[in-house]
Amino acid sequence: MGNSKGVMFRGILLIGIWFAALFGATTWLDLSATPRDLIVELRSSATKGAPVPATPAVGMNQRRYGPGDEFQDCPDCPEMVVIPAGSFRMGDLTGEGDEDEKPVHVVRVGYSFAIGKYEVTYGEYSAFVNSTGHSDGSGCRVWANDKGEEDNSKNWRDPGFIQSDGDPVVCVNWNDATAYAQWLSHKTGRLYRLLSESEWEYVARAGSQTKYGFGNGDTFLCRYGNLADKSSKYKWRNNNCDDGYARHPAPVGSFTANQFGVHDMHGNLWEWVADCWHASYSGAPSNGSTWKYRRNCSKRVLRGGSWISGPGDLRSANRDLAIAGKRSDIAGFRIARMLSQ
Ligand SMILES: [Ca+2]
Numbered sequence: 267m268g269n270s271k272g273v274m275f276r277g278i279l280l281i282g283i284w285f286a287a288l289f290g291a292t293t294w295l296d297l298s299a300t301p302r303d304l305i306v307e308l309r310s311s312a313t314k315g316a317p318v319p320a321t322p323a324v325g326m327n328q329r330r331y332g333p334g335d336e337f338q339d340c341p342d343c344p345e346m347v348v349i350p351a352g353s354f355r356m357g358d359l360t361g362e363g364d365e366d367e368k369p370v371h372v373v374r375v376g377y378s379f380a381i382g383k384y385e386v387t388y389g390e391y392s393a394f395v396n397s398t399g400h401s402d403g404s405g406c407r408v409w410a411n412d413k414g415e416e417d418n419s420k421n422w423r424d425p426g427f428i429q430s431d432g433d434p435v436v437c438v439n440w441n442d443a444t445a446y447a448q449w450l451s452h453k454t455g456r457l458y459r460l461l462s463e464s465e466w467e468y469v470a471r472a473g474s475q476t477k478y479g480f481g482n483g484d485t486f487l488c489r490y491g492n493l494a495d496k497s498s499k500y501k502w503r504n505n506n507c508d509d510g511y512a513r514h515p516a517p518v519g520s521f522t523a524n525q526f527g528v529h530d531m532h533g534n535l536w537e538w539v540a541d542c543w544h545a546s547y548s549g550a551p552s553n554g555s556t557w558k559y560r561r562n563c564s565k566r567v568l569r570g571g572s573w574i575s576g577p578g579d580l581r582s583a584n585r586d587l588a589i590a591g592k593r594s595d596i597a598g599f600r601i602a603r604m605l606s607q
């Protein structure tokens with residue numbers, strides 16, 4: 267009798283552990299829609315360094331989102347837009363790009379995901395810093411005098427121009443951006459992260475194969491984003507139009523959205539993406555995942571150009587790089603969120 271009771275007890279215990287493992291450990295992150303390698307990468311980055319909340323702030327019963335849907339996971343969270351799965355040709359399609367935009371290659375983004383409708387704002391970043399005490403850092407490279415100069419007195423709170431909640435946050439480095447995405451993941455119970463570089467170009471192109479998401483004409487740039495326009499002093503300025511913002515970034519959403527409903531992919535601020543810098547696309551991933559396996563990953567990719575950029579820097583295919591720990595008033599970031607199927 268005693269032996270059979272022991273067997274029964276062990277059986278119940280094993281079933282209990284199985285249920286706990288199935289429902290307890292896996293329900294707070296949405297991982298089902300990502301490629302397998304991306305899932306492994308994201309699971310490790312999202313769970314590193316911070317405790318899993320006992321009760322996620324947002325409900326476990328998530329509605330299903332379809333392409334074009336917009337949502338916000340909490341009042342302080344960024345507004346998100348759902349992007350459809352699809353394929354595109356990445357790189358210099360128009361023949362006016364740099365060597366680092368080659369070779370052109372096909373990328374298949376085989377999953378739908380959500381992207382910030384805007385660059386992350388000052389108000390959204392404030393909520394993160396107020397909640398976590400995240401460091402302001404020690405200085406920022408600013409363009410107040412029309413040339414980039416390190417200024418130890420400047421940071422995201424005071425970059426040298428007035429910032430309000432609806433402006434895009436500046437003077438944040440790659441590490442700050444990543445910490446913000448991880449905090450948002452733990453706050454909401456959803457998987458937020460930086461975009462991969464290929465996801466970024468996929469959204470910037472929004473189905474186009476032209477120089478910009480809206481076509482080839484520099485004349486129309488001022489409708490879609492803030493750059494060095496004809497009111498600017500920079501010699502590389504776009505003399506075709508005036509976008510109304512000469513000396514600083516524009517509040518997010520000031521310009522027309524692209525075909526996916528996303529704003530400021532061209533200009534306003536350069537945007538940090540997750541990938542390590544590689545000087546060519548030889549060997550680049552073709553499934554939308556982040557390209558990260560490089561011994562020295564201190565340099566990260568920036569995309570889209572900024573309020574001091576000329577037209578060439580705003581091209582969909584254009585790439586730039588910066589040291590991950592550096593902050594400047596021409597770079598911010600945008601986030602992505604994985605969706606369950
Ligand atoms: Ca401008």
Ligand SMILES: [Ca+2]
Binds near residue numbers: 530
């Ligand atoms: Ca931008």
Ligand SMILES: [Ca+2]
Binds near residue numbers: 584585
């Ligand atoms: Ca470039």
